[in-house]
Amino acid sequence: DSGVTQTPKHLITATGQRVTLRCSPRSGDLSVYWYQQSLDQGLQFLIQYYNGEERAKGNILERFSAQQFPDLHSELNLSSLELGDSALYFCASSVTGEDTEAFFGQGTRLTVV
């Protein structure tokens, strides 16, 4: 158990819908990362937050947004969902946000039908 909690574990939704994925980082970790993993794309970095502020941005679509709240949990919002958004979404956390030892959650498997 990494100490990072992601909910829900599985999500099935229809195209065009909007979903919210939630992540609770390890106790004491200030930084949260979001990743998307699909068979054809591998692990894609989406976005990083540190202590509530956006820190780094990767290949995140405009239909996707995220935020980190004062209690340090984070949410990833995916809207206008397409079939191609079906993937595993991972959240990770690290202490400072500039360390390379990050702890990953078990992921949320999103299926868009």
Added chain:
Amino acid sequence: LAKTTQPISMDSYEGQEVNITCSHNNIATNDYITWYQQFPSQGPRFIIQGYKTKVTNEVASLFIPADRKSSTLSLPRVSLSDTAVYYCLVGGLTGGGNKLTFGTGTQLKVEL
């Protein structure tokens, strides 16, 4: 961010030592080298990190030559449970955010 190159796949047998090499010619002075392991449908798990020379922990060793343009993850006496994808990451500590970019990784298959 330094680009990394790893073999796509490797095969081994139980009890053997496995060495996975990662090439990172454009590594920057303040870049660390980090390895992760990922099992199917699970999040990646940190294995080891180093800056130069050799680092060893309870599960692996990391060898980094003086020029730091490559690194080798060494797994001693692998077992079936070591079958996984292994990722080499280079970067971090940039002061401008940390993208922790994963490459395609090396699929290690361990057989009896």
